Amino acid sequence: MAFYLPANFSGFLRQGDVCHGPDLPTFDEENPADTDTDGATPETPTVMVCSHSCDIQPAKVRTTGIIVCPVKKITQRDGESTREFHGRIKTMAKIDIPVEIEGQKTFKFLSLFPIEIDSELHIANFSNLTTMTPLADARTLLLNRKILEMIDDERSLLKNKLAVFFGRDEEL
Numbered sequence: 399m400a401f402y403l404p405a406n407f408s409g410f411l412r413q414g415d416v417c418h419g420p421d422l423p424t425f426d427e428e429n430p431a432d433t434d435t436d437g438a439t440p441e442t443p444t445v446m447v448c449s450h451s452c453d454i455q456p457a458k459v460r461t462t463g464i465i466v467c468p469v470k471k472i473t474q475r476d477g478e479s480t481r482e483f484h485g486r487i488k489t490m491a492k493i494d495i496p497v498e499i500e501g502q503k504t505f506k507f508l509s510l511f512p513i514e515i516d517s518e519l520h521i522a523n524f525s526n527l528t529t530m531t532p533l534a535d536a537r538t539l540l541l542n543r544k545i546l547e548m549i550d551d552e553r554s555l556l557k558n559k560l561a562v563f564f565g566r567d568e569e570l
Contacts, residue, residue: 407547411451413451413454416513417543443470444515444520445468446469449463454537463530464529464530467524511556
């Protein structure tokens with residue numbers, strides 16, 4: 399479970415920070431009438447910053463945007479005890495041991511990173527990464543909407559999980 403500091407602790411936007419994001423389009427397959435002509439429906443999400451902290455700072459010339467992923471609230475499953483629920487969350491936080499499925503190594507929870515916001519459990523989902531551009535506008539918007547700042551020890555865990563997710567586990 400990721401631990402956070404108040405939003406304005408460092409005064410910077412950093413990897414792992416949680417912000418109220420911009421309106422991002424999402425596709426609604428079940429209710430096409432609720433979508434626009436592209437099949438996208440507006441949603442104001444909470445997002446986690448996934449870009450490296452050094453790529454977000456103003457001095458970085460080559461960076462064109464900020465990578466973010468959506469953060470969604472999760473709840474206990476029907477019939478799941480509180481103990482089982484918290485055990486499932488702890489498992490999601492780890493870079494879990496790969497399992498073999500049809501001869502391929504895979505990680506069950508690799509794309510998920512649990513966090514707590516206002517005493518409620520949420521999941522950051524790396525499978526839905528997107529880039530906000532241009533960099534200066536994205537940085538200003540996210541910094542103004544920042545709600546939590548990840549502590550350094552947790553940022554290290556996030557960095558490692560993102561590295562494995564992107565197939566760079568040899569860096570660990």
